[in-house]
Amino acid sequence: MIKKHEIYKKDKWNMMTVEVQGRYIVLREISDDWGEETHTFLSRPALMNWAENRFNKESFQGNEEEWRQIMDAFKKV
Template identity: 50%
Template sequence: MFTKHTVYKHDNYNMLTVEVQGKTLVVREISDQWGEVCHKFISRPEMMDWAEKRFLATDFPDGEEGLRETMEKLKSI
């Protein structure tokens, strides 16, 4: 059984989810610009390294606060 976590959901077209599939973490980025992009990680540190390189405060409607909340949610998975 998989556990699905919604990290953020700005609307039906812009969201980030993480599915925990045993030892694998499947991150799905859904955006109105790129559609759905899927990333698979074999460890949480690998996922966090990707997230730190991937996201900037300017990617979020509420800036630094949105970035901080997203990183905290990812760390808690």
């Protein structure tokens, strides 16, 4: 059974989803800047490490609420 989580969705070109496929965690990131990127993780800690590097808190200064929502969504995976 595949469990799908939506991390964020701004429109059909700027979104990120995470699917839990057995022991694999597959992240799909779609953006109008670079198309679709797929990342596969073997553990939740590896996913969270990637997320913390990809969405570093400093780049969200002045918009900490959006950062918190994205991190909360990752934690629910």
